[in-house]
Amino acid sequence: MRIGIFTGGGDCPGLNAAIRAVVRSASTDDVKVLGFRNGWRGLVDDDFAELTRESVIGILPRGGTILGTSRFNPLKDPDSIETLKYNWQRHNLSGVIAVGGEGTLSAARDLHEQHQLRVVGVPKTIDNDINGTDFTFGFDTAVSVVTDAIDRLHSTAESHHRVMVVEVMGRHTGWIAAYGGIAGGADVILVPEHPFRVSRVCDLLINRKKDGRAFSIVVVAEDARPHPDEPFLSDDECSRIYRHDRLGGIGEMLAMEIERCTEIQARVTKLGYVQRGGSPTPADRILATRFGIKAYEMVRAQQWGVMVAVRGNKIVTVPLTEAVGEVKFLDQDIYKIAEVFFG
Ligand code: F6P
Numbered sequence: 001m002r003i004g005i006f007t008g009g010g011d012c013p014g015l016n017a018a019i020r021a022v023v024r025s026a027s028t029d030d031v032k033v034l035g036f037r038n039g040w041r042g043l044v045d046d047d048f049a050e051l052t053r054e055s056v057i058g059i060l061p062r063g064g065t066i067l068g069t070s071r072f073n074p075l076k077d078p079d080s081i082e083t084l085k086y087n088w089q090r091h092n093l094s095g096v097i098a099v100g101g102e103g104t105l106s107a108a109r110d111l112h113e114q115h116q117l118r119v120v121g122v123p124k125t126i127d128n129d130i131n132g133t134d135f136t137f138g139f140d141t142a143v144s145v146v147t148d149a150i151d152r153l154h155s156t157a158e159s160h161h162r163v164m165v166v167e168v169m170g171r172h173t174g175w176i177a178a179y180g181g182i183a184g185g186a187d188v189i190l191v192p193e194h195p196f197r198v199s200r201v202c203d204l205l206i207n208r209k210k211d212g213r214a215f216s217i218v219v220v221a222e223d224a225r226p227h228p229d230e231p232f233l234s235d236d237e238c239s240r241i242y243r244h245d246r247l248g249g250i251g252e253m254l255a256m257e258i259e260r261c262t263e264i265q266a267r268v269t270k271l272g273y274v275q276r277g278g279s280p281t282p283a284d285r286i287l288a289t290r291f292g293i294k295a296y297e298m299v300r301a302q303q304w305g306v307m308v309a310v311r312g313n314k315i316v317t318v319p320l321t322e323a324v325g326e327v328k329f330l331d332q333d334i335y336k337i338a339e340v341f342f343g
Pocket of ligand 1: 010101125126127169170171222245246247276
């Protein structure tokens with residue numbers, strides 16, 4: 001038996017742990033694993049290397065992905081699909097494990113449904129925005145980066161009596177902002193799920209100052225938007241900040257607005273790709289390992305068109321059709337917890 005594996009979409013900590021888990025469980029069965037490079041692209045370009053026990057030595061703690069990644073989608077080009085199918089048959093692959101986020105897994109669903117390709121999905125993303133699973137690996141590491149940054153920003157904010165605005169990733173959801181903000185003790189957390197009134201944010205900060213706490217930490221998710229009743233961004237600024245494929249910049253505009261309204265000095269820290277890099281936390285290593293083992297089990301059982309997932313503390317599978325297509329927005333119970341600590 002021969003199987004393929006690849007990693008697609010934005011990288012995140014834990015990808016190598018998942019690859020290692022698949023390769024180690026396959027090697028106990030003498031199953032050959034071909035690692036395709038740079039997402040779906042590797043299957044089209046026939047760019048691969050055989051992965052053995054030796055090739056995964058030492059990769060568990062490493063960030064990124066030894067296979068490389070890309071956001072290439074073969075469904076956007078009929079020739080690519082034909083080449084991909086040709087390579088698949090030539091290698092006599094029994095199935096392929098697609099490790100990816102929404103884009104990669106949507107392509108997996110469509111290739112399975114429309115072209116009967118035998119795929120198993122493994123969800124990864126720092127954003128934690130994939131339906132059908134409580135958590136994705138990469139998220140815990142990103143949250144720990146945000147928490148560490150907020151801890152560090154607290155001391156400098158306090159010394160200078162400043163407002164520190166921390167812009168975090170998360171694409172269209174506020175998972176990283178809410179978890180990182182709660183863990184770091186942020187005074188305000190702004191998420192895409194709740195358009196914010198900047199006057200309310202400023203009132204909270206002014207009241208804190210009146211109460212003797214002149215420093216504050218404001219966490220803002222990259223896609224958090226001002227409430228339409230209180231716009232403070234021009235159309236140009238909006239189109240620069242809220243681009244689907246490259247969000248970023250709300251932190252800077254918000255800090256300027258806060259400084260203008262409150263007359264408290266404000267500074268901004270955009271955490272950016274630091275959240276995606278580096279070694280995975282133990283929780284991400286374990287989740288990625290559990291996902292990798294389960295994905296291999298599904299391949300052995302010839303259960304195609306499914307994604308591995310965690311529900312509660314159990315590793316389960318869900319049909320890819322249920323997992324992709326819609327974003328999993330921030331759990332409102334979590335946001336309510338965050339709100340208790342505002343101000
Ligand atoms: O999906 C993960 C993520 O890091 C998002 O949080 C962010 O908006 C996006 O990827 C950045 O994508 P790229 O790597 O294409 O700049």
